[in-house]
Amino acid sequence: MATIGNTYDPATTAAGLATNYTSARQSILSAQTKQASSAAAALTSLRSAISGYQSSLLSLTSGKTMLSQAASFSNTAIGTASAGVNATAGSYSFFVERIATANQVSYNGLADSAANGGTLGIDLGGAPGFSVNLATANSDGNATLTPREIAAAINAEPTNNGRVSASIVTVNGVTQLMLTSKTTGAAGNISLNTAAVNNAGLKAALDDPLNAKQVVTGQDALVWLGAQGTGTAITQASNVFTNVDGVTMTFTKAQAPGDTPVTLTVASDNAATVAKVQKFVDDYNKLKGVIDTMVAPGDPSKSAAPGVFANDGGVRVLQTRMVSMLRGVNGADSLAAYGIVATRDGSLSLNTTRLTSQLAVSPKGLDTLIGSSVNGSSSGIAGNLDGYLKEWSSITDGQLKQRLEQNTKLQTTLTKRQDQLDKQYDSAYKRYLTQFTQLQTLQSRMASNSSMFDALFGDKS
Template sequence: MADFSSIDPQTLAQQLATYDILSLQNQLKTKTSTMDSQKKALDALKTALTDFRTAMSGLNGTGDGMLKNAVSLNREGIASVTANSSALKGTYNIEVNKLASAHQIGFDEMSDESIKNASGTMDITLGEGSNAKTITVNLDEMESLSDLTKAINGDKDNPGVTASLIRTDGKVTMMLSSDESGAKNTIAVSGTAGFDSANAKVISQASDSEITMGEMTFTNSSNTLDSLIDGVTIELTSVTENNKPLTISVGTDSTGTKEQLQTFIDSYNTLQDTLTKLTKSGNGDDETRGAFAGDATMSSLDRELNDVMRQMFGGKRMSDFGITADREGKLQIDSKKLDEAIKADPQKLNDLFNGKEGMLTSMDKSLDRYLNSSNGLLKGRQEVLDRQQKDIDTKTEAMNSRYDSSYNRYLKQFTQLQQAMSQMNNTMSMFGLA
């Protein structure tokens, strides 16, 4: 008779319990592998779409679009000038007659002792007429000049006046400065403590900048002129000499414009590479099937992007600027055709890409259908994967419980069998039958 007393109940129980769940285990393994691939693919797609959207946003800023303009000046030291995408090419002659300055007044021979002994109030007013704003400082609470400047600067209702202390040759001057330049931003001081504008020394007059273009004269409260010429910002730093105007020439920056376009093309082609990889059908033996192969949502995304690329915006298509797609759907530039189109009418490039209803805005709307954090299609896809993961987790937990139940049952049975066979062998030994 065979000796079953040497069997290992634990090993046998483990083997049979594993066999009981083998089919379900293989199913869950296949589902988990597929789901993990789709999770990775979804993350890769989100990243690619977000990166592309970020690149588009950088190319579709206010006044900073696809077209880049360059500025040249006939002399240095008068102004710094920049031109954004909306600036029209042209030449402008400007005479700078006066720079804007902020109002500054000072009170001489100040001391901590004079402030400590002062009483009453000090009223500081900025501006004139109905736009004037005033703060009142109680000098009874002041112990030093430092206390006074802190009280002025720290007042929550301060209209835009900064107090500072100027120390020279042992003497102290308290200076009050308007935070903004311009003739309308004047400082006036009055009150019961003896502080009065009549006793103050003017350090800097409040004045507007003044420029002349031909027979027209313009004034501005600051030295920044950002509405004089559309799309051009002028930062004045000095006045011009008589009959020697500053000449500003605005023209297209072809190199900068091509770099902007190349940024867009590179970003789009990178997105296309990702879509191609994720939707690859895997027809050949050496190809790996994409996680989203045959997926209707991914096909819709690719189709939408391509449709937008072929549409007309601002009366132009991308192909009018030498930008076309190759057989793989990737964009490429015909530099010669681009140069000719920009030379003919550079603003049309802006109209195409950056118009109010331009290509980049239209493309962003398409992407929002997929990337919207509230109801985007990719969010919906992620929720489906999350539900599938929960289902797999539930089934895995049930499978583990089934394994434990089977293992314990088999272990009990084989342990009992082992014990019974051991007793039988002992009995047979007693009668010399073993």
């Protein structure tokens, strides 16, 4: 008699049949979920790329010009200079008679004294600056006030606001209280008011002119526009001068009487201008590269998958509009005239030689061409690009916002459909598991009966 045996596992069989029951719908749903997830990531990436490009445009065009200026001294040992976008080309003569210095004074002969309290006044430029409570200066609470505690109290005094720095310097075993003004100029000169110091010994030591030494005298800078004595004198507390529009000059060394004035030269900085234009080109290509990847059709022969928006007409319009905005600018002051050339695929390249040549012929034409993306005064290519990109990047009604919201709704719907499909799978699995478990039980009984019959009626020989 044939043996009846189990040839399957109910759980495995049930899982296989349940998977087969939902596989077609699961395949479609998985593809849709993957596409929605890819779209969400791509939209977020596109928003970041557009925002970054708009910020770059604003940074490049927020000044009055893309042209850069450079400023330099004929003698770099005297100081340094830098020019902003508003600087006007020209030459200027300066004679540096003296530079501004910060006052530094030391007090010798200060021994530990009895902590009798009182206040120590710190005057700046001959006017009251702030006061130090000597009672609280005795930080360890003993009966002795040390110079180091006085220094700490000066630094910690809230009304000091960092205007005076106090430290202890020991020279040949002699302790000195060193006070340094944090600002240059005569207005920062330090003097002490000891009228309210209670300890007579401390007061006498601080008042003794033999104990005070001017390490560095605080003085204002004196610079002549022109020759010393015959030009125009400029006096100020700082060594940083901004008397020439758009130019910042920092003087670091005084000249000797009779020296020739230094010459400040302000001129166009073609290298810096080229760098700005190159950044304009590079940042545009960076954004275009992101978009190109997203709309790429793919190439099966090279195993290149299509971009996530390969079939999205809206993103393709974004791609073509950006290219057309650049290619549509013609005339004597065109992008091509300044060496900015659009290649066949719409990306840009820069011919620096042509750019430099055209700047010499028409320097202001570049600003007119590129324009500005500043709100309220947008113009030129930058204004047009930024204006169109705002249709995508606007946080109120931009296309990216709308697309992300729609995609989020789709993902929510797909998640609900997945939950429903999972429940259908579970239901089918349980049904099949019950059926095949019952069938397995029946087979086991039949196999048992078959064995019994074989024992009763089988061949006894």
